[in-house]
Ligand code: ARG
């Protein structure tokens with residue numbers, strides 16, 4: 001229960017690290033050219049959303065309201081044919097704007113049906129519409145593209161994005177990988193609804209987020225139509241393809257569950273997946289109503305991936321999950337998915353919360369108390385990696401999935417609970433999920449909420465646990 005998923009550690013190799021260093025070069029170039037950051041002058045949309053950990057993730061000058069993604073994937077040649085249809089709104093006058101897309105060949109771009117000029121530069125797809133867009137104007141962009149998608153290597157050394165498997169693809173996108181398979185405003189500040197039309201060889205299943213609208217087979221190919229109607233950050237989108245056993249049902253709360261399980265993982269997954277309705281009910285009891293109309297799981301057989309992801313409405317597992325991982329990824333539906341990050345620096349709002357949900361689950365189901373879990377971690381010596389950096393300030397994108405974020409993040413919540421008492425603590429969690437439902441949060445706002453609900457000054461506590469280097473002393 002106490003060990004967070006640490007894909008980073010397992011996947012770190014010298015080769016991957018070297019790639020990560022090279023990957024920072026375009027960032028430096030963009031900064032020199034003055035193109036990075038949200039405040040780029042004039043009528044050119046910025047090439048980034050202003051996140052210092054991932055300067056080129058996201059873009060400035062517009063928000064996307066909806067993505068319509070039509071993808072065809074040939075599992076044997078690994079060729080992808082894509083058409084993305086974006087509905088967006090300009091937040092400034094725009095003569096030019098960027099989308100994030102890495103790899104693949106773009107064959108055409110239109111803006112409001114008129115052919116638009118485009119260039120590629122690293123992960124930026126730079127679009128020049130025939131007519132400038134007015135501030136506040138709603139516009140449609142279509143991008144047609146094709147090629148062999150490949151994952152990106154994150155600063156922590158793990159693969160992220162479209163990851164081919166022996167029977168399809170494991171498609172995860174945190175923090176950067178969405179741009180490996182569709183053109184996106186690839187930062188969690190920009191959430192949108194999604195429609196997916198996914199065509200794969202007959203016999204394979206393509207699973208995306210939200211509700212399955214229909215499936216249809218013609219000429220040896222099956223098309224799956226999925227709709228994610230509640231707003232979603234691009235990194236939480238999936239279009240995972242494989243040979244899957246399917247299970248569907250509706251919970252007592254009316255949530256539509258769709259589980260897709262690789263038959264090789266079925267036997268190990270079954271006893272855990274059986275608990276999904278009771279886990280969701282338990283989490284709803286603690287955190288407030290489940291935020292989406294759909295739920296479920298994709299259990300793939302992807303032994304090289306090394307992590308699970310809280311893909312919205314339907315977490316994605318690289319192998320049969322254990323119960324605490326199921327609890328963790330579904331807790332993210334409230335903390336991380338419905339309430340999104342504003343900056344990657346605040347990642348403890350996702351991982352600390354989901355980890356603390358594991359501790360609470362254990363405590364309330366006959367396992368260790370959260371206090372016991374806290375104590376076992378606190379006993380680690382000051383030299384232990386747990387204390388390597390404070391969770392509120394991981395320092396760089398390379399650290400966002402490291403132990404301090406998960407474990408010390410959860411310890412921070414436990415300290416809050418001890419300071420304000422159970423009643424106010426659970427009030428804070430529910431208010432957080434309710435007030436920022438389908439929106440965004442920041443650490444500052446969380447601290448202020450906790451102070452408002454409890455009537456206590458909590459600056460010292462959060463300063464110590466979130467921002468102070470080294471192992472905190474005993475209060
Ligand atoms: N958010 C995932 C979790 O629940 C971890 C994702 C790790 N991704 C990565 N690129 N290292 O723990």
Ligand code: ZN
Nearest residue numbers: 328350351354
């Ligand atoms: Zn997590």
